[in-house]
Amino acid sequence: AGYSEAKDLWHNAPVDTLFPRTLAGPGAGPGSAARTWTRIVVAPDAACTPAVLAKGLLATVRPLGCERVLRATYTDATASSVITVGLVFTDADATVQSTLGQGLTSRLGQDVPPSLPGPGTVAARFGAPQRASWWLNAPADLPVVVTAVSGFADGRPVDSPQPADRAMTAGRTDATAQSGLGHEAKNITLRFEQLLRTAVAPPPTDKAGKDDTDGKDGDDAR
Known part of the structure; x- marks a missing residue:
């Protein structure tokens, strides 16, 4: 039931549910440093086209029925990095x-995902040449690819964008690795997978209306 409900999140869920204004990332930086991301721009929902999806991913999801793409750009607490998150909703059945x-x-x-710049924001110059590291994942329990x-x-x-797992390799001394951009790209995808799961299956509450998780797993979106 949750899988089917998730297919409609792109038009049923409020924007602040899908893309929280702030998002906490405990342990999301190098050395398990904490990160906090702030949303600075949200794009209108879009059809699955090369303008919003990398070529290889588009070719992969189009045969499955690519429903809609949602994107937003965040910045870290120091406003020194920017990161575009994409939610690619598909019509794939649970088996696929x-x-x-x-x-x-x-x-x-x-297959580096396109960036989403934000005129008048710290992401104003976040174009294709500025992309440094990326990650993407298709969780088995959600009809979505998170990029x-x-x-x-x-x-x-x-000059050479790196997938997050390469940028996170120990001993690297390049700016992308040392700034933690690989850590941020990979870990923010995990946070958004969790947010989507919570959107279709909110954590149970007790009679007092308190979250049974005691804030341990459900407080990332504020």
């Missing part, structure tokens, strides 16, 4: 979805 995410990043290679691409807020171009 359960296998879609297996090795998806490695299968697509250098994220990160970059520097100062507009510096990056």
Whole structure:
């Protein structure tokens, strides 16, 4: 039931549910440092086209029935990095979805998601040359592909964007790795998967109306 309900989140759920104004990421930075992201721009929902999806991902999801793409850009607490999150809703049935995410990043290679700049914001210069690290995942229990691409807020171009797992490799000394942009790209996708699960299956509450998780797992969106 939750899987079917999730297919309609793109037009049934409020924007602040799908893209919270602020999002906490405990342990999301290098060395398990905490991160807090603030939403700075939201795009209207869009059809699945090359303007909003990387070529390889579009070719992968189009045969499944690509329903709609939602995107928003966030910045970290220091406003030194920016990150565009994409929610790609598909019509894939649960059986297909359960296998879609297996090795998806490695299968697509250098398939970097498009960035979403925000005129008049710290993401004003977040264009294609500024993309530094990215990640994507198709959770088995949701008809969605979650993507994220990160970059520097100062507009510096990056010659060789890196998938998050490579940017997170120990011992790397390049700016993308040391700034934690790989950590942010990978961990924000995990936070959004959790948010979508909560949207279709909110945590139970006791008689006093308190969240039974005691704030341990459900307080990321504020």
